[in-house]
Amino acid sequence: MSDPWNEGEGAAKARRGRSLAIALGLIAFVVLVFVITIVKLSAHVPVGV
Amino acid sequence: MTDHVVHDLPASRVPARWQDYVQLLKPRVMSLVIFTAFTGLLCARTPMNPVLAAVAILCIAVGAGGSAALNMWYDADIDARMRRTRGRPVPAGRVQGADALALGITLSLFSVGLMGVAVNWLAAGLLGFTILFYAVVYTMWLKRSTAQNIVIGGLAGALPPAVGWAAASATAPLNAWLLVAIIFMWTPPHFWALSLYTSEDYAKAGVPMMPVVKGAASTRRQILIYSLLLIPLCLVPAFTGLGGPLYLTVAAAGGLVFLILAARLAASRAGDAADPRERDEALYDVRTGAKAARNMFAFSILYLFVMFAALLAERMLNLAPLHLLQGQLPLGLVP
Numbered sequence: 001m002s003d004p005w006n007e008g009e010g011a012a013k014a015r016r017g018r019s020l021a022i023a024l025g026l027i028a029f030v031v032l033v034f035v036i037t038i039v040k041l042s043a044h045v046p047v048g049v
Numbered sequence: 050m051t052d053h054v055v056h057d058l059p060a061s062r063v064p065a066r067w068q069d070y071v072q073l074l075k076p077r078v079m080s081l082v083i084f085t086a087f088t089g090l091l092c093a094r095t096p097m098n099p100v101l102a103a104v105a106i107l108c109i110a111v112g113a114g115g116s117a118a119l120n121m122w123y124d125a126d127i128d129a130r131m132r133r134t135r136g137r138p139v140p141a142g143r144v145q146g147a148d149a150l151a152l153g154i155t156l157s158l159f160s161v162g163l164m165g166v167a168v169n170w171l172a173a174g175l176l177g178f179t180i181l182f183y184a185v186v187y188t189m190w191l192k193r194s195t196a197q198n199i200v201i202g203g204l205a206g207a208l209p210p211a212v213g214w215a216a217a218s219a220t221a222p223l224n225a226w227l228l229v230a231i232i233f234m235w236t237p238p239h240f241w242a243l244s245l246y247t248s249e250d251y252a253k254a255g256v257p258m259m260p261v262v263k264g265a266a267s268t269r270r271q272i273l274i275y276s277l278l279l280i281p282l283c284l285v286p287a288f289t290g291l292g293g294p295l296y297l298t299v300a301a302a303g304g305l306v307f308l309i310l311a312a313r314l315a316a317s318r319a320g321d322a323a324d325p326r327e328r329d330e331a332l333y334d335v336r337t338g339a340k341a342a343r344n345m346f347a348f349s350i351l352y353l354f355v356m357f358a359a360l361l362a363e364r365m366l367n368l369a370p371l372h373l374l375q376g377q378l379p380l381g382l383v384p
Contacts, residue, residue, distance in 0.1 A: 014065060017066055
């Protein structure tokens, strides 16, 4: 893989790991907000509706 | 006392890995916080949507992580001078202090905000107070200024059960504060036992821990006094409808062992000046006379764990609490 910032293999690997962690964190946050929204909304729906 | 200097720490030459940021959150401390908060949540005996219960625990865990990152940011100068902590990401130069600060603030705001929106604002308020107390009152003020630092600062570590209880029931009754009080009284014997065999490290860093300021003998006496206060307090939940027969057995039997270890520690020479021939020991090597401190420290963790585990087990097995007063609970508490 090219190394446009000339940062070295170790630094590039660490950066990819950090980026992946941030991406997973953001996805988890979106899913969390979605699930919480569904739970909160369903709590106000009368049974049988 | 220690002057707070972060700026002279080495600039990072090692690229930060994501694991370094996880380490900023003190995951081992976080696991204990989760455990005690979960106990508080279940002890509230209030039906709660499992998803929202999980969100509440997540918020408490993230809040604990955020406050830990703030602690690591502010204490980097102290951590760099102590063998136990100099490998942490900020003093080791793997993570910049500003990054730890940003992570701490972000996680703290996120946890409190989410708790308020998804669960309730009483729990969010208690969580916010806990984070502020740990990061500001303890870390920035007490830790560097008084030998009572971990006594007062221990409140931050004691509050998670009340946060969990409030998350479940939107209330914080006396039984929730009883759990807080138990951890609060447990903290001094626990930390002072540790500091008795790491006091040289604290002295080098200029942290006024009790053995550094008042000496080992005074610390050993105070551990015994706090232990004598702690054990009766641990029995109280059995009389307020919070704990059942399993809890009472564990608290009483464990308390007896706790007191024996505290008495042995008081009679020992743990923390006294080291023999010059033993200077080159590793950090956690047990010096002659310090074994009693080590035993006390290890058992204190076990004692708190089994008491809370007993409460959890009783809730999960639906064991009835002890109604020692023929079903009438004192203080108007509802089991």
